Amino acid sequence: MAQAELTANAMTTADGTPLKVSLRRAMRRNKLIAFGLTAPLLLFILISFLMPIFDMAMRSVDNAAVPEAIPRTVQALEAWDGEGMPPDAAFAAMAADLKEGQKTRTIGQAATRLNYQESGMRSLIMKSARRIGQYEAPWKAALIDIDDDWEDPAVWKLIKRQSGAFTAAYYLNALDYTYNEEGEVVEQPEYRQIYQMLFVRTLWMSALITGLCLLLGFPVSYLLATLPARHSNLLMILVLLPFWTSLLVRTTSWIVMLQTEGVLNDILVWIGLISDDGRMQMIYNKIGTIVAMTQILLPFMILPLYSVMRGISPSYMRAARSLGANPLVAFWRVYVPQTVPGMGAGGILVFILAIGYYITPALVGGQSGQLISNYIAYHMQQSLNWGLAAAIGTILLGGVLVLYLIYNRIVGIDNMKLG
Amino acid sequence: MAQNNIVEFNHVQKSYDGETLVVKDLNLHVERGEFLTLLGPSGSGKTTVLMMLAGFEVPTHGEILLNGTPINNVPPHKRGIGMVFQNYALFPHMTVAENLRFPLEVRKMSRADADKKVQRALDMVRLGNFGNRRPAQLSGGQQQRIAVARALVFDPELVLMDEPLGALDKNLREEMQFEIKHIHESLGVSVVYVTHDQSEALTMSNRIAVFEEGVIQQLAAPDQLYEEPRNAFVAYFIGENNRLRGRVKNVNGTSCTVELENQGGTVEALNINTGGQGSDTTLSLRPERVSVNPDANAVPNVFDARVEELIYLGDHIRTRVSVCGNDEFVIKIPNAQGHATIKKGENVRIGWAMEDCRALDA
Structure with a gap:
């Protein structure tokens, strides 16, 4: 009540300035200092983190290569309704664009871009660009003479469709959809579908790895938090040891452990659990990826859990037991609920790291253990289809943000404790 | 039981x-x-x-x-x-x-x-x-x-x-x-x-x-x-307490005579927990059991004391005096009607009954 009255008639200082104004003035200096101290980091993040992400996101819809390389054709096709053959003017424009493009060497990019949509487009355009110099008007006959694909209206429709400055084609591609000849969005033919499966696989494998990390990390964290300092320090060193070893070494050591002629199979054969012919395939597949990633990501689960558990006073468990709860009930009803912030923090950390993990699946994943990030890397480095890589990456980023929001709704981000 | x-x-x-x-x-x-x-x-x-x-x-x-x-x-x-x-x-x-x-x-x-x-x-x-x-x-x-x-x-x-x-x-x-x-x-x-x-x-x-x-x-x-x-230990831990160290001169039934260290004089005390004649002892005396300017012959233990410090605490005045070679000796003077008024630096006579002074272990 008193609080409400106070806020109702605004407080003033002795000289009549509103208290809020006066307070803001007093705090301004501190704010400026705080901003000055954080400004370098803000600037760094802006330049090295936010701008690249924005640039990448733009690439996923960017289509400037086509309208820039064949501007005349784009203009000529604007009037065309897409029925039957395009007007002769379009052929003439195309011929002019090809000549120009051949000279300035900009035609290749557009050809590659169109080839993403329909394989064969690149060779058609490059061949035509090389030869067009030897022909003269009429251009329609000339182009058809070079390659009779130019007679196919589908080629022209494709060019017309891809003549905008922006395109959703990469996103469709990243979700196993494409445009058909009529420009409608349809599923990719079955033999070309891969990304949906990869997204689903990445999600469930990350969830499984997070679950395994929690399962394995919880007891270790509990020990760390409850053992006397002398022992827990040693244990902490063991937990942190992987951080001092190269990621590559850790991953390849799993190859030594798990391969068919590896340590684990040898032991199983030796104790007679499996026969020599029945050696198990535990690496270069999903099992390899899951085992190696669980081990590598385990510390990210243990550390936040540990820091939360260390803050839980042993008197809670004692209180629960003095109130009549047996050790199991006391643990489950009193201890575990208090570790939820740690589980949330560790879980989200491991899950987000797992969802974007790249090196380990690439080394030990074989074919069936590849994750979505391996395909992003593939499109960045091998196929050089950056637009598609950007689209997959942006979908991944969006997915993580959505999961984060869901987590926030259910558990509450304030409940998360990273240390 | x-x-x-x-x-x-x-x-x-x-x-x-x-x-x-x-x-x-x-x-x-x-x-x-x-x-x-x-x-x-x-x-x-x-x-x-x-x-x-x-x-x-x-x-x-x-x-x-x-x-x-x-x-x-x-x-x-x-x-x-x-x-x-x-x-x-x-x-x-x-x-x-x-x-x-x-x-x-x-x-x-x-x-x-x-x-x-x-x-x-x-x-x-x-x-x-x-x-x-x-x-x-x-x-x-x-x-x-x-x-x-x-x-x-x-x-x-x-x-x-x-x-x-x-x-x-x-x-x-x-x-x-x-x-x-x-x-x-x-x-x-x-x-x-x-x-x-x-x-x-x-x-x-x-x-x-x-x-x-x-x-x-x-x-x-x-x-x-x-x-x-x-x-x-109990005397020291429970409540405020004046401690005087000395040696038992002689034991007389439930009471004893104690020679204080630093030539502090002799005190009549209850013999509670001493090792007998000739042993070291700690005398325990509650501050509120000490009277200022006692009537002559009312109590056996009377000494001259110098007032070192006065602290006003409302219900009583905590007075630190030096007496018997001990300058940590505390007296609580209740803030009652007609209580003794003393000043810092004054010399006063203080005294206490034999029953209020307990001779304990050293």
């Missing part, structure tokens, strides 16, 4: 490291319905005794009986002893009502009965409307009361309290002392209470066990403990 004891410690010893004993040969009984306080400085072993009774520590030697049955091998959750912890240990992820319902739920009590009991317990600590709050939304004193209610809600015969008021400010602490005392009296439950605050112990207890170095120095009712300390 034995049936009337809810708890008995028989020759209980406790060591954590196998080298030193934290609790040395403890023999103690708690009577049914009694409020027993274990009082001592930190590290004196009092909390260890409580933890052994609660079941969180195992005695290294000896036996603890609860209602006549040995409980050395009974786990804490089967002892049925309520406990209030120093930091309250209210479960932060549960509401107040859920906290109180917890001991009833693990006892498989029906929801309706449990809710009734929870409400009664909340009403008992005058927080009937706070059931839906989280512990973090309560003040320290309210959390304290909830912790007491939770320890009592399942009707235990015995409640242990481990310095429950340590985190509260002075006024609240005094208020809570009375509240806990009243709850104890109205429920008739037995309480074992651990504290290092002697005024708390004096206020609340039926009996107080003073611990030092793992041994009970004295076990007595508050008034007896204050007025008749058995040794120098």
